[in-house]
Amino acid sequence: MVQHFRPAFMMLLLFTLLTGLAYPFAILGVSQALLPFQANGSLIVQKNGPVASAIIGQNFTGAGYFHGRPSATSAPDPADATKTVDAPYNAANSSGSNLGPTSQKLIDRVKADMEAARAAGLSGSVPADALTTSASGLDPHISPAFALLQAAAVAKERKLPEERVRQLVQDNVEGRLLGILGEPRVNVVRLNLALDALSPAAAP
Known part of the structure; x- marks a missing residue:
């Protein structure tokens, strides 16, 4: 059972970091750099x-x-x-x-x-x-x-x-x-x- 749980947990952790942290912060950085007026509510x-x-x-x-x-x-x-x-x-x-x-x-x-x-x-x-x-x-x-x-x-x-x-x-x-x-x-x-x-x- 552990051999199935471990890869599932690692995938969950990986995608949490990618889609929950890395992607939002990347979009925030790009928007603040390129379109700060619009990104902050115009x-x-x-x-x-x-x-x-x-x-x-x-x-x-x-x-x-x-x-x-x-x-x-x-x-x-x-x-x-x-x-x-x-x-x-x-x-x-x-x-x-x-x-x-x-x-x-x-x-x-x-x-x-x-x-x-x-x-x-x-x-x-x-x-x-x-x-x-x-x-x-x-x-x-x-x-x-x-x-x-x-x-x-x-x-x-x-x-x-x-x-x-x-x-x-x-x-x-x-x-x-x-x-x-x-x-x-x-x-x-x-x-x-x-x-x-x-x-x-x-x-x-």
């Missing part, structure tokens, strides 16, 4: 320390901020742990709505979001990403068209020239990956941080 750091992650959106609701796309994430209901409540951009519970185009709940939500957009002063054609959630519920990006659509309302609330705010949007547009993959986009977290750094007194 954190955006300001004077007082980390303020956000560049790859996780936040639920901006103030009139003086650009808003991201709707989020379908949820959290446990404080009043009843067996139920959930809406918790936009809850990074602990990434999820989509899984609602189809015939879902009345989805139709009602889109209509409500459209009415809210109109009430916030958005006029003209509303881009799809203003009314649809991302698959993760955490996407920090919106289309340049959606960002520019919000520029007038943000400028009015901040008492800034609209053209200055529109230029800020253009300055924060990220192009296609390698020039061909994906679509141009704007990171709402970075845009709002840039907006906070822009004071009315500094505007031309």
Whole structure:
């Protein structure tokens, strides 16, 4: 029996060292050497320390901020742990709505979001990403068209020239990956941080 146990134990020990220690530490070393920003959470750091992650959106609701796309994430209901409540951009519970185009709940939500957009002063054609959630519920990006659509309302609330705010949007547009993959986009977290750094007194 010992002759069977010994090689089995040695194989267990070997693969524990390889896959449990050597491989994770090797990947950690490579990631820290080649992609330290991404490996450490893509954190955006300001004077007082980390303020956000560049790859996780936040639920901006103030009139003086650009808003991201709707989020379908949820959290446990404080009043009843067996139920959930809406918790936009809850990074602990990434999820989509899984609602189809015939879902009345989805139709009602889109209509409500459209009415809210109109009430916030958005006029003209509303881009799809203003009314649809991302698959993760955490996407920090919106289309340049959606960002520019919000520029007038943000400028009015901040008492800034609209053209200055529109230029800020253009300055924060990220192009296609390698020039061909994906679509141009704007990171709402970075845009709002840039907006906070822009004071009315500094505007031309």
